[in-house]
Amino acid sequence: MHPKALLEATADLVGLVLKFDHPADQVVSRFFREHRELGPRERATLAETVYTVLRKKLLFEHLARSGTGAKERRMAILGFHGQRDFLKSALNDAERRWLDSCDSVQPDELLERHKHNLPEWLVEPLKEQLGDEFRALADNLQQPAPLDLRVNVLTDKRADLQKELGLAGIKASPTPYSPWGLRIEGKPALTKLDAFARGAVEVQDEGSQLLALLLEARRGEMVVDFCAGAGGKTLAIGATMRNTGRLYAFDTSAHRLDALKPRLARSKLSNVHPAAIAHERDERIKRLAGKIDRVLVDAPCSGLGTLRRNPDLKWRQSAQAVRELTAKQTAILQSASRLVKSGGRLVYATCSVLPEENEAIAEAFGAANPDFEALDAAELLSGLKVDGAESLCSGGEVGKRYLRLWPHRHATDGFFAAIWTRK
Numbered sequence: 001m002h003p004k005a006l007l008e009a010t011a012d013l014v015g016l017v018l019k020f021d022h023p024a025d026q027v028v029s030r031f032f033r034e035h036r037e038l039g040p041r042e043r044a045t046l047a048e049t050v051y052t053v054l055r056k057k058l059l060f061e062h063l064a065r066s067g068t069g070a071k072e073r074r075m076a077i078l079g080f081h082g083q084r085d086f087l088k089s090a091l092n093d094a095e096r097r098w099l100d101s102c103d104s105v106q107p108d109e110l111l112e113r114h115k116h117n118l119p120e121w122l123v124e125p126l127k128e129q130l131g132d133e134f135r136a137l138a139d140n141l142q143q144p145a146p147l148d149l150r151v152n153v154l155t156d157k158r159a160d161l162q163k164e165l166g167l168a169g170i171k172a173s174p175t176p177y178s179p180w181g182l183r184i185e186g187k188p189a190l191t192k193l194d195a196f197a198r199g200a201v202e203v204q205d206e207g208s209q210l211l212a213l214l215l216e217a218r219r220g221e222m223v224v225d226f227c228a229g230a231g232g233k234t235l236a237i238g239a240t241m242r243n244t245g246r247l248y249a250f251d252t253s254a255h256r257l258d259a260l261k262p263r264l265a266r267s268k269l270s271n272v273h274p275a276a277i278a279h280e281r282d283e284r285i286k287r288l289a290g291k292i293d294r295v296l297v298d299a300p301c302s303g304l305g306t307l308r309r310n311p312d313l314k315w316r317q318s319a320q321a322v323r324e325l326t327a328k329q330t331a332i333l334q335s336a337s338r339l340v341k342s343g344g345r346l347v348y349a350t351c352s353v354l355p356e357e358n359e360a361i362a363e364a365f366g367a368a369n370p371d372f373e374a375l376d377a378a379e380l381l382s383g384l385k386v387d388g389a390e391s392l393c394s395g396g397e398v399g400k401r402y403l404r405l406w407p408h409r410h411a412t413d414g415f416f417a418a419i420w421t422r423k
């Protein structure tokens with residue numbers, strides 16, 4: 001494709017994504033469906049550019065003020081993913097001069113907001129938790145996330161998969177914390193691999209794997225994944241149960257559960273029972289009350305721990321939306337807890353980095369439910385032989401009660417988990 005045409009297509013897509021009507025990944029997929037003429041390399045350029053624009057939106061808006069032409073074109077030029085010479089061949093003289101002047105801006109000429117590229121309402125709660133480390137987090141959130149795979153322990157061993165991927169020219173190394181994870185170098189086309197087609201691997205962030213690990217679901221148990229969605233954690237849990245017992249995958253979205261079905265077929269699991277529920281107080285929940293060994297509540301949340309993958313969320317979420325979510329999280333956790341039998345385990349998890357969606361929900365639940373005893377995440381993870389378990393945890397009386405993963409510290413998405421046992 002001619003550089004000028006590629007830049008125009010990129011600017012069109014940037015304009016669509018910056019409307020924030022829909023999640024960026026949906027807008028990008030739809031654009032690709034409607035532009036079949038775009039080849040894989042062009043698609044990669046478009047997608048990477050859009051994500052860079054979303055990650056550095058405040059900086060680019062600041063720099064774009066001095067340029068001319070449509071704003072989305074200026075943003076696309078600033079974020080363009082590709083050779084500088086290629087980009088410049090698509091620009092007019094004025095744009096080339098403007099881009100050179102943008103390139104010469106020094107970091108000390110920028111305001112803090114142009115460096116952290118976060119909305120103000122999010123800056124305070126992060127600084128409160130991290131102090132000087134805030135900058136490291138903000139920088140990290142402007143980078144793409146690594147690509148992690150989870151090996152299906154029902155069918156395969158991690159070391160074998162590492163070798164198999166190596167033979168296919170893919171460099172993979174064991175993840176530092178999850179016993180099931182492989183971190184991949186680069187962005188190879190994984191869906192074409194036999195290992196993917198036969199269900200030996202699934203794409204899953206290492207942090208997400210640790211949440212499933214914390215449930216410690218065992219052979220023959222009755223387990224509920226309360227907010228199963230497309231089943232990322234369901235598949236990991238089903239494998240730890242060695243395809244025995246009964247694993248219910250509940251979600252209010254039948255559409256998301258539908259996406260679990262092809263993954264289930266690949267995984268060789270037959271112990272998973274997906275079921276759409278109307279709401280968290282559904283009849284089905286009442287029927288199973290007090291009968292379940294382990295319940296995971298992977299609650300709907302702001303997703304602010306996943307900004308490396310979903311940078312549009314920082315512009316689409318708001319303090320008000322987070323407040324509304326916390327009411328939902330409280331209600332779902334309370335209702336799901338009724339399923340847990342005496343001696344059973346409850347895990348509440350989010351991919352948020354905000355205390356109001358995490359510690360605040362867990363502490364309120366603990367205070368209102370004295371029949372649930374909190375367990376230390378660090379102790380559990382040490383028992384599961386996770387290296388550096390304490391470094392992954394914080395909070396509670398001794399500072400290791402909750403799993404608290406941070407992208408800049410642990411190279412995972414931001415995750416939280418609280419664990420209880422029912423007395």
Ligand SMILES: C[S@@+](CC[C@H](N)C(=O)[O-])C[C@H]1O[C@@H](n2cnc3c(N)ncnc32)[C@H](O)[C@@H]1O
Pocket residue numbers: 208226227228229230231232233234250251252253256277279280298299300301332
């Ligand atoms: C964080 S996502 C789950 C991701 C999934 N566990 C995974 O690992 O891929 C939260 C899910 O909660 C579901 N949800 C929202 N409200 C719910 C409710 N009241 N009861 C059960 N699930 C709910 C959403 O449809 C969404 O799929």
